Amino acid sequence: MDTTTRLVPDTGLNQFFSASEARIDRWRILNRIARRLVAQPKGSTADLRQQAVDVLDELRPLEDFNAYPGPRLMAKVDERIAEEDWVGLHRLVQRISAALMCNSYRDEKEAWSLDEEGEAHLPDILPPSIGHGQSRKPYFEILVVSAGDRASWPEIRETLRRLRREDDPFIYEPVVVGSFEDAILATIFNYNLQSVVIFDGFGFASQYSSPALRDTIARNTPEGVMDGMDDTGTALAHLIHGLRPELDLFLSTDRDVGEMAGSDEAAPLRRIFYGAEEPMEIHLSILDGIKDRYETPYFDNLKKYAARPIGTFHALPVARGKSVFKSNWIRDMGEFYGANLFLAESCATTGGLDSLLEPTGNIKVAQEKAARAFGGDRSFFVTNGTSTANKIVHQALLTPGDIVLIDRDCHKSHHYGIVLAGAQPLYIDAYPLTQYSMYGSLAIRPIKQALLALKAEGKLDRAKMLVLTNCTFDGHIANVERTMLECLAIKPDLIFLWDEAWFGFARFSPLLRMRTAMGAAEKIRTMMRDGAYRERYQAFRESVADIGDTDPRLLDIPLLPDPEQVTVRVYETESVHKSMSALRQGSIIVVADQAFHKVEPQFKEAFFTHTSTSPNLQIIASIDLARRQMELEGYELVQRSIQLAIEIRRDINNHPLISRYFRAATPAEMIPGIYRASGFADYGMTGKTLSDATRALRDDEFFLDPTRITLLCGKAGYDGTTFKGLLAETYDIQINKTSRNSVLVQININNTRSDMAHLIKALADLSRLIDRRLAEGGDAERDAFDARVKSLVEDVPELPDFSRFHNALRDNSESATPEGHMRDAYYIAYDPECCECIRLNDPRIDERLKNGPELVSAKFVIPYPPGFPIMVPGQVITPETIAFMRKLDVKEIHGFNATRGLELLRPEALAARHGRKE
Template sequence: MNILVELIKAGSFYKDAPITSLNNALKNRGFEVVYASDEKDLLEIVENNARVGAVILDWDAASTCLFEKINAFNDYLPICAFTNNNAVTDASLADLKINIEFFEYDLSAAEDQALTIQQLVEHYVDAITPPLTKALFKFVDQGKYTFCTPGHMSGTAYQKSPIGTLFYDFFGPNTFKADVSVSVGELGSLLDHTGPHGEAEKFIAKTFNADRSYIVTNGTSTANKIVGLYSAPSGSTVLIDRNCHKSLTHLLMMSNVTPIYLRPTRNAYGILGGIPKKEFMHETIEARVKDTPGATWPVHAVVTNSTYDGLFYNCDWIKYNLDVKSIHFDSAWVPYTNFNPIYKGLCGMSGGAVPGKVIYETQSTHKLLAAFSQASMIHVKGNINEATFNEAFMMHTSTSPMYAITASTETAAAMMRGNVGRRQIDESIDRAIRFRKEIKRLKEESDTWFFDVWQPENIGSKECWELKPEDSWHGFRNIDGDHMFLDPIKVTLLTPGMTKTGEMAERGIPASIVSKYLDDRGIIAEKTGPYNLLFLFSMGIDNTKAMGLLRALCDFRRDYDRNLPIKRAIPSLYQQNPEFYEHVTLQDLAQGIHALIKQHNLPDLMFRAFEVLPSMVMKPYDAFQLELNGQVEECYLEDMIGKVNANMILPYPPGVPLVMPGEMLTEESRPVLDFLLMLCEIGAHYPGFETDIHGAYPQKDGRYTVKVIKTESTK
């Protein structure tokens, strides 16, 4: 924070000489002084340079609103105002609430003023640096010599090896100096939640409106298991979102609990819809308990919020209407919801506690905030036994956590604090809405075709858009009002080939082709469906990246209309199988895959594949125990009907289970198998378009096998 921005109007010795002396004194202290030409220039410098440590202004020349604008952007940033002798009487009460330090134009006071400004900057840095990060910085600066783990000893070991030296130089010295042992007492303990680690978790809880927060260093996959292990004792029954993340399926395989699935909807595009309100009702759950062998009234529920595709629930309604002791909102993809009013009531930590219930929210800090991979958080609202919860926490947490991950989690929270954080989320929403409108504009202006956006027509104000039963844009059948809302920063683009209500067109452009085209141009989509691509407009997406995506989409349309050969349009795909793609063009490829999808009647298949669940023959836990004891065998995917599956089966994207361990596909649930076989067929016909299917294993003959429970073990 060694950059200072200055706006002092020149023109009189009375002001020029003291300011020149001050600037020289500041430069001697290592500061770089940047001069703004006017108020607009100053605001742009402050807003676009996070390294600014203070602003120096002329009180007489600056407008009153300038101070308010600086404070509205960053309420921690110090402002130094040089004044006339009447400054005290000029300042209003509102001015004095802003972080302003007053100075007089005094030629002999330059050194004292420079020292004061330095102290203000140091205080600013101290104020914005959270406790664990501050302690870690201090420890590294002290350069202590330890005889502890890790063995690289602040990077010394790496510098004794040629490849180690390259590795060390790539990451830089502070990465290794901050990689320290749990033996370093002054940093506290992540496992005991003491010292700076404990202070960091208190800081995070306050920032995210939680009663208690935990830093998790192995991602939300681990955070989900911690919450589930504590909340659902062995022998209990849990309600679980059928579109859950696979980490929750792994929880079911690890814990001896009985699942009852909350069944969401899907539309023809394969976009994951919400769980209807009736699934949360007491009478529905009561009927499911009666129909599920060994089930009792559920003690715990897990709901994915938001869905992969950006759909939020009216969480307040679920909190008060779902009759369980605790509710876990798996919010891996939306750690930013506490920092903008459009998400009020739509997230786990929104609002106050619910009497008699515990509300959990797990968030992947690294996904859409600024943190290292694997950084995650558990937020709790309500009363838990912290000692017992911590046992579950420690069962899944390394005794040697990486301090860089924990500090990055805390720093991500600190970045959200105050006006700076709120502004960053606000700008992400604005940028996403502008991008959506630009896509719509280009589509309207196109003389051939262009991409569309999955959203309500004529979007206007900044909000999460409700999915209304009477609207057709979303493509969901029989949905509830005031229940599901679309997050503006999750932008789903639609390619030609299918209408929003599920009718197949004669010609189409499967989204997987567009995804590969973009990938060759350095742009990676978050998720690719049959005719839709998901892009996340997180804080790290700036106008340059947004315009780059827009340009690449326009380039694809041009190259598709020109019917460019694959060799030129998607070189990486051509390189995978030059013989196959030698004479194939973009339109050939699009029509070939589109014909296969149309042949399988994908829209109808999408609805039927998720309408009837496979039959649960045994609990996931029991199925995995049989696998551990070798009571499994392999069969071809197409021969699964009537056999009990040993592992979950889930295609990427979107990465949610279609078949759970212990479930059996029957003739009634055959559409699930037909959907999987369609994915395999596309990969078999077109090299490079194979689908990654967890739990299905490709064989040399091109077919897939799955693990099933041996017949004698199911009796």
């Protein structure tokens, strides 16, 4: 009797965020089954054989959508199972599995061989030697959507292969499908796809009926997909473009191609061909499309510059490296960094190089490519971080007296940017997560409340911009489309600045793209031109006809803007270096502003103001390269990182030992239920699939970025700062952000399963140490541990909300809106005579809180953690703020010196300003 353990998991394909990871997972399982079959006694293999068949049945549709291993190798696998040749099966499956895991099939012909004895080789992934470039041809796959039957597909594949030439810069393999729905499945499941060639006349329905695949089709095929389209070819092109906008789309049709080429239907298509009369032109067009994305204008030019014999007579001694390599004392600098770093340095903007301040050549082209990649109209490279990018946008779009609606919990660069611009911040508080000593995100309702209050007081015209963080440091992702629609319904020309420093990667995920600033801006622009939306808007207007423009009832009604009045004005700042392969401080401003022509001169001035005249050339090049990578493989990398993050969450929370002391906070714990209408509570819950997560992404006000894991450590007796230090010093694990009782684990395109194992092992080791300490330490140890846990998990300080600006810093102290002149307070504090310092525990603090005069902050006070300003210049300090400060046990507080105490604006200085104002 066969009593072997079943190796096929219960986890269905529809529970994977990354289809490629699900596929590789199945091949690994099949490899283990094949190994067991080899070791199994004769006559007792029936159960294992059935498991192998089950896995293959699940894999077969996915393999139809991928070029490797392809029909011939799949047939060989079936043949080995039919013959019960377990040794041959194991060799073949092991080779295929290894080739898929390490991607060696892209470079090694042996991976495609029918000979089971062949071995897959590891790809060249080691850092290259100095001076050595990429020697291999990059590999990709194309999708061919054919009107022919399945029997004709081998001929189609062979025809395309015959078009390949030795001097082609890239190499590709074709994948053929015969229906609309199968084309959608291939687009989603095959991350190697870079081009899609659509031949008119194909069918609609998929040949597959499995629940997981039907669910995928339903989730990604919106109702009315054919509305307004004359044929399935253009409809398919539009749908694929929405899923993966980076793909090149080609259509071969027997329609009037001249007429079609000028229509809106052809907008997503790179080129249209008449019938199949020009196969070589199709081949060349495919390669040209890849070349367009592969080219990195600035980096390519910098490589050429480094190879030229340049004589430098400018102020940059390290250029060309002579001062380094000829040195007796710093030659190790050159050995460490390599020659190319110095050869590619210059402070000139001539001789083939371009100016970041006035780009006219390769930087200009690189920025245009980046705008395309990130979904905007234009983009601007920033070489000193998103802090500077934010200040550029503030200074470009704001003038003194403008009102800025802003999340008080946003990055400090926004607060300083408002000071520089002289605008008045109207601070709005995000919802608190007191148990973790952090804020969540800023909900739509309080934003609408602020806008309606401004409107009621006749100040809406001064409300220039809304500043929001998306996603937050801790992973709270806004419903960007809904937020902008509701705000535009109140103020149709409102400018939006979305700080997406941590979220740039989301553009390359079909799931997360809908939650990005540029993704929503594009959708709203299209929506405002759509006749169906106009009908929807008219119905909305009729439904609120009896409600006044400032009626509080509007707070609880989803608002729609008037398409005749809306101007879409969206700015997105991204730290390319935080989630993509760019050097530190490499950032970008992406713009989708229908009124940019009105602000372009001042934007340029602001860019001049904040941009160095000696920008780092290597940072510019790295932004260029990061764009190339994300356009060509961002889809694969992002989906894989999401899948890895979800697996880490599960491994931590399901581990019987680790979960006693450590836990990954779930969406239900990080986002209050009022903002999760879908009821989505966690990733991979029993009975839940990817469709549930997609529904939450589409409908909920907030969604938790799966790649940002709040790892709770309070129950282990560690505060965030101590735990961060322990991980770094003992386990060589680096963490960036902490809170009172948590650390933030960030998963990005750089992480691997080895990194996951490293973290899990460290948590398990620490958990065992805690167990042993508590078991051996006696009652005193356990009591001390319990007290420490209670202080970290239960006795947490209340988070203070923003109070108000002092009346001397407000235009009207009776106003219901709390904006104030923060810039004035900031500069008053420059005069030492206008300031005083009082220590935090000085009794005068409590006396003045009770009896006055009011305590007014002279500075930004920003504790790390939590990392947001709990005081800003001109803010009236409340008892809640003082209580929070006194309970803080962090070492780093910007703007506060414990020896000197709180820096305050003297009452007489404020009174003097109040008198001048009146």
